[in-house]
Every structure is written in C-alpha cells, then in structure tokens.
Amino acid sequence: MSTAQNLREKRLKKLEKIREIGWDPYPSSYEKKQMINETREMEGKVVKTAGKLFSFRTHGNIAFADLKDETGKIQLFFKRDVLGDEVYKHLSLLDVGDYVGVEGTVLKTTAGEISIVPTKYTFLSKSLQQLPHEWFGLKDTEQRFRQRYLDLLLNPDVRERFNTRTRLLRHMREYLDGLGFWEVETPIFHPQYGGANAKPFTTHYNALGQDMYLRIAFELYLKRLISGGYERVYEIGRDFRNEGFDRSHSPEFTMIEWYEAYADYHRVMDVTEGLFKHLAQKLNGSSKMKIDEKEIDLSGKWPRITMNDIMKKELGIEVETASQESLLAYCTEHSIGLIGGETKGQIIFAIFEHSIPEKLIEPIWIIDYPEDVSPLSKNHRSKPGWVERFEGYIGGKEICDGWSELT
Template identity: 50%
Template sequence: MADNNQQNNQQNAPAEDVGRLRQVRRDKLSELQAAGKDPFQIVKYDQTHHTQNVRDNFEALEFVPPVDEEGKAVVVPLSEVPADKVVSLAGRMMSKRVMGKASFANLQDRDGRMQLYVSRNDLGDEAYADFKKMDIGDIIGVKGFAFRTKTGEISVHVKELTLLSKSLMPLPEKFHGLTDTEIRYRQRYVDLIMNEDVKETFKKRSAILREIRNFLADRDFLEVETPMLVENAGGAAARPFITHYNALDEERKLRISLELYLKRLIVGGLERVYEIGRVFRNEGVDTRHNPEFTLMELYQAYTDYEGMMELTESMFRYLAEKVCGTTLIKYGDNEIDLGKPFERLTMNDAIKKYAGIDFDAVKTDEEAKALAKEHHIEFEDRHTKGDIINLFFEEYCEKNLIQPTFIMDHPLAISPLTKKKPTDPEKVERFELFINTWEMCNAYSELNDPIDQRERFAAQDANAAAGDEEAEHTDEDFLNALEIGMAPTGGIGYGIDRLCMLLTDSETIRDVLLFPTLKSVKK
C-alpha cells in the first residue's frame, strides 16, 4: 500500500512540493538508466488495439483461462494465449492501486480509459517491482487479454508491461482535474489528458471540418490554397498584422480574408472553389474573437446570394445531422432548430420589427443621424445613413436572433464588394446568417463590374485617408482580373471557430481552439 499512498500524495501535492516531486521522478529515471532500462531508448511499440476497439469487440477478444482442481485460474503464459485473443495497448497510466501481489491500474489512450489487472505471478518479481515504482502519468505499453472482472467491468489482464516514456512532472490532482482556465489554455496538452470532454470537443471539431469537405465535394467544389503573406490585405474590414519580408526587402501583411484570390480563380474558370484556412486580424480578443482564426470561404459561378442561402441552410442542417445526430441542438439554455426553414428578414425589416423604426422612409444622412442621437446610438461624423442602419441593427436586433435567421439586403455603404440590388441601388444583395445572436456567415452576390468596383475602392481609400484603419484599399491586380471578366457569382464566408462553438455547446472561442492567443507570461 505504500506505493499507492505515494501516488495519492503526488497528485494532491501543493505547488511548493512540485519541485521535490519532480526530483523524485528524475531520481527514478536515473535508477532506470543505470540499470539499463532507459525508457527513452525505446523507439516504437506494437500497438494492436485501442481501448474502444477492445470494448467494441469484447465478445471476440475475451479469453477465459483454464482453472485448476480447486477452481482457481491457471497462470497462462502469453505464448499460450491464442493469437487472436492477444491485445496490445499503449497509453498513459492515470491511476494505480497496489494490493500486495496484484494491482489495478487505468490506462488512457486516444479513445478513453481501460482498467488493467497486473499481478506478480504474470510479470515476475523484477518486472512487478518496476511496475510498483512507476508514476501516474507514465506512458506504458501492455500485452495481455480481455476479460471481465467480478463486477462486470471489461478489463485487460496484463501479461507483459513496458515503460515507454517517463513522466517527470506530476499531473493535476485527479479528483478536481485541471480547472484553472488560464492554465488549461496555456497547457492544452495537460488539459487534454485530464479533461475527457475537452478531447471530445476537438474530435467533434475535426468531424465538422471533415463533413464540410464531404458536403462540398458532393456539390462539385474544388478545395484550393491561396497566399497568406500578401501585399494588400483586402476582402474584409479589419486591421492587418504587418511584417517584413527580408528576401524581397518589402512590407507584407498577413491576410485578413480569402476572398480576393478565390475570386481570381472564378475569373480563371474554376467555377466552384473553396478554401479552409487561417486568417489574421489585428483586433481585440473576447469570447467570440481570436486574432487568428479559421475561415472557410467558397465561391460559385452562375449563382447569386439566393443560391448561397440554399447552400448555407442545407450545409448547417447536414452538419448538425452528421456531427450531432440531430437538427435540434442545445446551446446553453437555448434549443435551436436547424431542421425548420430558416427565417428571412431584410435588415430594414428587422430594425422595424425590433426597434419600430422604418429606415426605408429615411431619405438622408442627416435624418439618420438625428434618429441615432434620439436613440443614443453613438456614431462618427463620417458615417452615412447606411452606417447608421448597421448601428441600429447591432443595437436592437442581434440580441433577438436566437433561431436561424438570414438578414438580407444590407446598405451599400457597408458592403464594398457586393452587387447592388437592381430594385434599390442603396442596398446590396448580401446576407448574414444569425444563430444564437451570433453572425455565423456573410454572403454576397459578388460584384463583378470592374468600373463600379474601382469607384468603391476609391471610397474605401478615402475612408482610410480619413482615419479608418479597417478600410480596404484599391487592389489593382484584382481590378485587372475583373476587367478580364468574372461570371455572375455567389460567395460566402463562414467562421469555422464560431460554428464549432455552436455545435459543441462551448462558451468561448478559446474552448474550440487548441492553442488560443494569450498574452505572454513575463519571466
């Protein structure tokens, strides 16, 4: 029992004792190395199964040893266990309970945990003594067979045990886990070890990305890659990160969007393209924003924003069914129905619904600004009626959009890359999908008129000159591509991280980023 108590003491140790415990583990490593048993010299291990494989195939893998005349199980050497019954697992030892000549331990691999039965009769005196000295967190390999304990738990009866890697740092205390969010984000590797739900979140994130690709492949989209280091960071309203390219002795920016290069590919005739990639925006950090995040953008020739609405609604429903197993998902206290047709509202109709103001009846910038003052909406002198409409929408509408809702027909002033509505030149063919009060995606009938685009770039240049650090700048090569000719096109951008938050019921964006951006720790 002494070894068991030592393990518990290590896991419950206060911070001031960590240095001592690390030294104890280093001393154990030195003893192993002196005895010619250095685990770090092992280069591979024949892992035939994972814990879930054993559970799923238990009936085929179970082995029941013969019994002697007194009804006790006979110790069967590994060589006499039928080959199709032998399992070889590898993973981290998460607990150990030593009871004299026999012990129980828990091994954790990528799929979960499994109980191990370890005895001196099976391993021999020396190997069993080595096992008793092992620490929680050590990485081990075991060979044996599957069986059920008297309590009915599927376990592995260990016949051989190998120390594959020595853990020199104690893990957090097992009953309380790793709960400090700052440490969890900085030491995600420990978070993944200690918190099974965290591992499941990132498995689900991987499934989301896989199913997006499957959905788009079925619709004949081509996945492509475009530059991250660019001369002109366009396609969105955001401040870029700036760096210096030494080989060319030129300033470069990290991309803030995928749009302008993907639309060049539409010009080139690829017709249906998408990219899933990192973009970088030099802005604040909060529960839904990280300065580097994953964006998916797609562009489809010969369709418009109505076509993008159909694609978006179909894709969200498909992802919910494939990843969550249902179109009725829970986020916090809200139940969100992705199975019903998504509501559609113009931005002005949404403001009329939730604020009681009809901006279709407002004719001038001055009238819009007067309304903003009346309703205590802060704005800048340079703002136009279109900007004021967007400010009203953000103030009064977003908080009400829990169920999936397409907000359509944005003001021209806030949409420099979007086609105007033929019936109303102050508006554009654009929509944003809102779910759980969040903007989930942004889509356009893409502007393909190079003359109109040049004029809108000029307006953005003027905004930049007036101090707008998020304004876009004229991109001459992109204009040249438009002059070559771009087909009528629908385009859309999805924030993958926010989508993962929704489908995994995660509170913050940091919970769905393996390594979120954090302020450096000063040493």
C-alpha cells in the same frame, strides 16, 4: 524546495534506477496492436496495447492502474504471481503520467471490472512532471488555455470538441465537393491586403526586400481563380487580423469562403442553408441543435427578411424612409455610441448591430443592407442606396455573410 521540485527529484531518481536495471525509459517505438476500446471487447484474449497511466495503487501482491488512450480507459490488474517477484517489485518505478505498454489477458475481476492482467509491461516514456488530479480535473481557465495538452488529457468534453471540429471540416468538404466545388489553396502572404475591413499583421520578405501582409481574407485570390475559368471554388484555412481578442474574436482563426460564377445572393443563401442542415444531420443525426439552453431547429426554409422590415418589426423604425436626424435621435435616446460624421446607412447599421442580433434565435437570413457598409456588394436591383447582401443568424449570433459580388 517546493513540493513540485521534490516530486521531480523523486522521479529523476526513478528514471536513474530504470536505466540502472537496463531498461530504456524512452524507447523509439512500440508495436501497439489494439486500441483500448478494442481491448474492452476482447475478454479472454491476449492483447497488446499502450497508453498513459492515470492512477496507480498497490495492495501487497496485487496492484491496480488505469490506462488511457484516445479511445478510452481500462484497468490494469498486476499480479505478483503472474509477473514474478523481480518484475513486480519494479512496479514501484511507475508514476501517474507515465506512458506504458502492456501485454496480457483481458478478464473480469470479481468486482466485475474489465481488466488486463499484464504478463509484461514496458516503459515507453517516463513522466517527470505530476499531472493535476484527474478527479478534480483542470479548472483554472488561464492554465487550461495556456496548456491545452493538459486540458485535452483531463477534460473529455474538450477532446470531443476537438474531434467534432475535425468531423465538421470533413463534412464541409463532403458537401461542397458534392456540389461540384473545387477545394483550393491560395497564398497566405499578400503584397496588398484586402477582401475584408480589418487591420493586417505585417512581415518582411527578406529575399525580395518587400513588406508583406498575412492575409485577412481569401477573397482576392479566389476571385482570380474564377477569372481564370473555375466556376465553383472554396478554401478552408487560416486568416489573420491584428485586432481585438475576446471569446468570439481571435487574431488567428479558421474560415471558409466559396465563390460560384453566375450566382446571386439568393443562390449563395441556398447553398449555405443546405450546408448547415447537412452538418447538423452528419454531426447530430438531427436537424435540432442546442445553443446554451435554447433548442434550435434548422429544418424547413429559413425566412429571409430585409433589414428594413426586421427593424420595423422589432424596433418600430422604418429606416428606409426615416430621416438621418431621427435616426441620430434614436441613437442618443438608446445610448448607441457613434464616432460622429456617420452616413445614414452607417447609422442604420449601428442601430441594427446594437439592437437586433440577440433577438434572432431561430435560423434567419437578414437581407438587403445599406450600400455605405457593404463596399464589395452589387447594388440592389430595385432599391437605390441598398445592396444585395445577407447575414445569417442562429442563436442570436451572426454565423456567416455574403452578397451578390461586384463584377
């Protein structure tokens, strides 16, 4: 029998013993009156709280444990003379990973540690599996992503990332609502997919006898709302693309799209730039943020530079006037893979994608794209063959894109 099986068997016997003495190891509810971070500020007062045990050790007539909830951790200081012999003896039924409720007084130990001295403890959920050791944490990447609940329990920075994401969505809504946008929900099942260049997931709607697609974008239905009389709408939700899977691409992901009547791509860039500055202030209290080891400052007006000008600056290529043959030669010389049969605009975009993004560290807008790679964008008002499209870059990565919409 493996070690894990042995430990499970021992815990099952403890579970049986808990039931024998008349305690319910899985009660329906518990009246938790304080979060643990609150109890730490209540020295000298009686509290009633609950959480998960992350350590447990006995020393004769006293025992110590660490109790955690989503707000923090506090030490439990069990005393035989406070609990009584019989109840103290049953502490042996506790294991790391159990959920426990405690009532008692908050005090400082002689070592200066804020602790709860329980007068009563209650089993709330007996754990039958052993947690990974908290000191070493959960390091295996495969296990972390397959068992996110363990990752959340043992890696505080992961929980903070989850919390930051929640706050970010809240502040996104706050910003757009303040500009008069309406948040909407549109269908996830589409009879026809569109709004992006991506391969969809297919399913079947039995009641209609019809194949349907999980949406790859919100665009088509949001535009219908604009046609129906709304002037500013946005949606935050899940999109699904049946494509690659890596650190920066997931087949299921959260996206935000918004549409505004009467606005061109300069207005959309203004709104987007304002959104990022708003989020930075709300989440960091500063316009500065760190990406890897680079400090990025989002304040000030972000430069807007055309694709032609950035490629001329960084690569020395004047793509607007360059011949298709010279661009193909550049791709060959720099090992830029092409399928064959690309148009000039597609070759320009391939060179850009291969060579430029990693150079765009500070916030910047790249504007005016070849029409060959931007089918949903309005033609540029003064440059034939180009469209009014933008992409925003921060820290060497594309963070958003948009355009003056075809009407």
